[in-house]
Amino acid sequence: MNGPHTPVLMDEVLAVLEPGAGRRIVDGTFGAGGYTRALLETGAEVVAFDRDPTARRFADPIAADPELGPRFKLIESRFSAMDELLGEGSMDGVALDLGVSSMQLDEAERGFSFMRDGPLDMRMSADGPTAADLVNELEKEELARIFFVYGEERESRRVASFLIRRRAEKPFTHTLDLAEVVERALGGRRGAKTHPATKVFQALRIAVNEELSELEAGLESAERVLKAGGHLAVVTFHSLEDRIVKAFFTARSGRTPGGSRHAPPVQGGPKPSFRMVFNGAREPAEAETAANPRARSAKLRAATRTDAPAWKAAA
Template sequence: MSAPHVPVMLSEVLARLAPAPGELIIDGTFGAGGYTRAILETGAKVVAFDRDPRVKIHAEGLPADRFRLVEARFSEMATELGGAAADGVALDLGVSSMQFDEADRGFSLMRDGPLDMRMGADGPTAADLVNTAEAEELARILFFYGEERESRRVARAIIRRREQALFERTLDLAEVVERALGGRRGARIHPATRTFQGLRIAVNEELSELEAGLTAAERVLKAGGRLCVVTFHSLEDRIVKAFLGERAGRTPGGSRHAPVGPGGPPPSFRLMFNGAEAASDAEAAVNPRARSAKLRAAIRTDAPVWRAAA
């Protein structure tokens, strides 16, 4: 039996999100509904988003007069709200523990299942990617999205093996990567961890989705609205840090599309605190997923939405 889903940094998110009775809060990553349930308990209304059709079961019993679940990416929140303004947006990024626990989703390299990795129900799978991508493209994905320093070696091993038989299962791919990297040799994490991360991010277009989602949050939040984003690895956190820093006027450079300083657009966000908050030691001790979690939060100003760069 899998462990129950525990929302990461729930108390910290609620403190910064500060939902109040009657307010409209967007839960952009519904998952098992942990954030949503806590927000609803404050008397606020919630519109939740998740591209995973399997999460519907976790919405059963939630108050229909104050809750709506939308099967869509969180980057689509502005379209789905139809012009309504939100008082808060919460994003808990990455793959939920629930999805890792389901072997048939293909996210876990420790559980044998089909090599899928899709958060939604459509689009190419991880198997499609590793069985068709050219060596250079595969190495690029593993290097940039998986932060795998031996990406070329892993890509060559995958290409050699698929010439004999195509990949279909998670453990099959994990074993090939482990052999290519020389085994575990006492490593703290499995040698295929970065490969699986890179493939998952590529399959789900997670980084471009995050960038689009942050821009969507900027559009839907009313003045004084709060944005809270919990990240779990450096790629996500860098995007959130850069976005909020730029929108808060703390980026020294800028571009011809969105210059900063005199003549540039006024800040559309005000940072709630400098840097990122980490999970408490107590939470990290009981929830391994919380150990790498970082929270960044900001308040929407009354400035117009920034014009998107070309």
């Protein structure tokens, strides 16, 4: 697998954002800085966001670059705060590359992966409850709900029951320990194509980091921060994220769910604040997925800001 500096759907995202000299772009998910560096190399100005404090080690070399540094700024914050920190109607483009980054998965001490043993943490930032806190403290029904809703794990109640029984003997502290108990609960084998604990780990990571509510707030923030004609490009990696992005663009472009982009806008509501750049989602070409397996599940959706006011934030 390529290293963490290989962003997914890079060419397609750049084509949507149309970066260049004089353009101000938000990279809402800085990570290892792949999108940011590519955007800066076009002459654009980039304001990047990342709540992970370890992202600073990738930002410092860019900031020190005499050509790129003067046009770059990293803000250590959630991307949902971009409109508050940058001002409404101030940016020409926003890029969001969602989910956990390769560098986070590769660092065992972060606790995101069951491929290497490490503390059961999973926090993208340095604060808040860890995955261990959730597994060891939540009631059975809440654990099962998290596994079912965020991991789409059909055997969520069975897994939760196994975890409750085991934690009564000894609390969970490490990733491999949790993965092995989930594997026993589901009767799977580690040699299978997908490890039985995959969905449970995804669910815990989403819950720990409040990823779906952050995405919903971030899309609304992007709507406010973009000027008319600005572009929003969102890359998702699983169906939960993609459904949220699809629903947002469907509503904001004035289309009915499942309707054609050529259909007339829905009447009676706010004016459409976006128009779709293309219908549906774009997926990576075979060459990209062969070179970077992480890209297999990626989908890109994109839209352009109209001159209509931003919609009221969801309650």
